[in-house]
Amino acid sequence: MKATLVRLDDYERKNRGQFTDIVQFNKALALERLREYDQAAALYRKVAETEGRLGAEAAKNAEVLDNFLRIFDRTIPADDPFKYIAGLDDKVAAWNGLIKKHQGTPYEFLARVEEERIDRAKVAFVETNRGRLKEGNQLTIVGYSQLVTKHQQSKNLYRFLLDFGDFYLLLAKEYTSQYDPEGLVFDSKVLDQFVKSALKLYTEVAQVDGIVEKIEAQGKIEATRGFLEKMTRLSR
Numbered sequence: 300m301k302a303t304l305v306r307l308d309d310y311e312r313k314n315r316g317q318f319t320d321i322v323q324f325n326k327a328l329a330l331e332r333l334r335e336y337d338q339a340a341a342l343y344r345k346v347a348e349t350e351g352r353l354g355a356e357a358a359k360n361a362e363v364l365d366n367f368l369r370i371f372d373r374t375i376p377a378d379d380p381f382k383y384i385a386g387l388d389d390k391v392a393a394w395n396g397l398i399k400k401h402q403g404t405p406y407e408f409l410a411r412v413e414e415e416r417i418d419r420a421k422v423a424f425v426e427t428n429r430g431r432l433k434e435g436n437q438l439t440i441v442g443y444s445q446l447v448t449k450h451q452q453s454k455n456l457y458r459f460l461l462d463f464g465d466f467y468l469l470l471a472k473e474y475t476s477q478y479d480p481e482g483l484v485f486d487s488k489v490l491d492q493f494v495k496s497a498l499k500l501y502t503e504v505a506q507v508d509g510i511v512e513k514i515e516a517q518g519k520i521e522a523t524r525g526f527l528e529k530m531t532r533l534s535r
Contacts, residue, residue: 300329320351327357331364331409336371340364363406367413370394380428387421415450419459422446426466439466457504457512461519464500467493468523480533487534494527 307326323342330339343364346357370393375386394414401407422442429435443463450456471493478485501523504516 300332303329320346320349320353320357324353324357327360331360334409334412336364336367340368363401366397367409370397370413380424380431383424384421387417387424391417391421415453415455418446418449419455436470457507457510457516460500460504461512461516464497464504464519467497467500468519468526471497471526475530480530485534487531490527490530494523497523 304326307322307329311322324346327339327342327346330336330342340361343357343361347354347361370390373386373390373393375390376382391414394410394417397410398407398414401410422439425432425435425442426439429439432438443459443466447456447459447463450459453459471490474490474493475485480490498520501516501519504510504512505520507513
């Protein structure tokens, strides 16, 4: 889409005034795919003002993007974590409504992208604020589980799985910081549970061929095994 914008700009410079509505319409298409909805809507409105054959469709697309922008513009209370999460849930519900409304069109998939981004942001918020929330660690685990289940078809699925594994590894490291592996209180079974959960997620990604996350997952597996071996030796 970025390349499309560059080529269309080049075409406009070399052929001023030619096929203006077509050029602007295709620019708007590229911009909306890049999530620049305000710029795309502005171009669609320009095309809608012309007498070209794309006018009606451009007007309809601009109206759809205006609905997208209304969801973006919704303010979320930041003074209370539970109100903030509720605000994110409201946005997810709004995006879900647009997914159903535009089912079978490109806007369904754009709305799915936005819904996914809010779902990921909610998990990140819970993870960041888990110390302030009751059962914060468990809430984060539930959030990651729901994220990877809900967005199984996402191009970001393997990234989510790696992030989920990273959280389990973080819990493992926090446990070894809180309880000295060389001390009597340390429970190797608790550490094993966290580490095995992380390794399971990393391995799921590492077994998939042709994805950019594969090498990263393999590296994380080796590092995690090294961490476990070191803690196991200290605890003996």
